[in-house]
Amino acid sequence: MEDWSARQYLKFEDERTRPPRDLLAQVPLQRPHRVVDLGCGPGNSTELLVERYPDSQVYGLDSSPDMLRKARERLPDCKFIEADIATWRPQPGTDLIFGNAVMQWLPDHPAIMRGFLEAMPAGGVLAIQMPDNTREPALRFQRQVAASGPWADNPEVKAAARDDLPSPEAYYDLLRPACTHLDIWHTVYNHVMASPQAITEWFKGSSLQPFLSPLDSVAREKFLAAYTAKIVGAYKPRYDGKVLLRFPRLFILAVR
Numbered sequence: 001m002e003d004w005s006a007r008q009y010l011k012f013e014d015e016r017t018r019p020p021r022d023l024l025a026q027v028p029l030q031r032p033h034r035v036v037d038l039g040c041g042p043g044n045s046t047e048l049l050v051e052r053y054p055d056s057q058v059y060g061l062d063s064s065p066d067m068l069r070k071a072r073e074r075l076p077d078c079k080f081i082e083a084d085i086a087t088w089r090p091q092p093g094t095d096l097i098f099g100n101a102v103m104q105w106l107p108d109h110p111a112i113m114r115g116f117l118e119a120m121p122a123g124g125v126l127a128i129q130m131p132d133n134t135r136e137p138a139l140r141f142q143r144q145v146a147a148s149g150p151w152a153d154n155p156e157v158k159a160a161a162r163d164d165l166p167s168p169e170a171y172y173d174l175l176r177p178a179c180t181h182l183d184i185w186h187t188v189y190n191h192v193m194a195s196p197q198a199i200t201e202w203f204k205g206s207s208l209q210p211f212l213s214p215l216d217s218v219a220r221e222k223f224l225a226a227y228t229a230k231i232v233g234a235y236k237p238r239y240d241g242k243v244l245l246r247f248p249r250l251f252i253l254a255v256r
């Protein structure tokens with residue numbers, strides 16, 4: 001996947017930071033020793049962890065240099081490392097592994113999460129939130145546009161769509177044997193967007209990226225125009241001209 005654009009992602013910072021707030025509110029730890037923010041992005045979720053745990057060693061991890069640059073600017077006293085979650089393993093004594101809006105990008109994330117839990121000390125917490133929105137119109141349209149334009153045979157575009165998440169039952173069966181406590185829940189947000197076009201802007205900072213990054217600038221514009229036309233047809237303005245972006249998210253809180 002091409003580098004993420006921190007600037008695009010932060011256009012909707014308030015909305016994007018609400019799920020990690022809701023996830024962190026459920027973490028039962030008072031004073032963890034070492035905390036890691038997986039897929040820390042521009043540091044918005046790391047900032048929440050630093051505020052809640054000022055006496056803990058908190059660090060952020062991401063694979064994107066652009067995101068890490070922004071995160072370091074935002075939290076100059078915090079440590080950030082460039083790494084791939086697929087090959088990263090927690091240091092001994094890591095008692096909170098926090099991952100907001102990142103694990104969905106790793107196809108084998110259920111097994112990775114189980115491995116993290118097994119590596120954690122008793123009482124350690126794995127706290128994960130992932131978009132569970134692949135069946136929403138906004139994500140369906142990404143797949144439809146990808147399959148119907150001149151880019152349809154591009155192998156990177158073909159591989160760009162995320163699979164549906166496994167069911168809560170599948171996560172339960174896999175993770176519960178490695179936990180003393182496991183809580184799995186969904187929250188459906190209805191984000192208020194200024195216009196249907198704002199929905200395109202939102203996803204340019206996340207799930208549209210893998211579709212767009214293999215394309216040249218002309219093809220990108222064509223892809224975005226076709227996508228926005230579908231969005232305009234499906235997400236109708238409310239009485240004040242705004243539109244609601246329905247956004248289901250899956251939360252998993254596991255205590256070792």
Ligand SMILES: C[S@@+](CC[C@H](N)C(=O)[O-])C[C@H]1O[C@@H](n2cnc3c(N)ncnc32)[C@H](O)[C@@H]1O
Pocket residue numbers: 004016017020038039040041042043044045061062063064067083084085086099100101102105106206
């Ligand atoms: C949607 S952003 C989440 C940012 C932030 N955690 C938040 O709560 O808003 C996902 C981040 O995960 C990073 N990422 C994606 N796959 C990754 C991987 N395999 N290893 C490390 N970071 C990854 C991306 O670079 C991006 O910064």
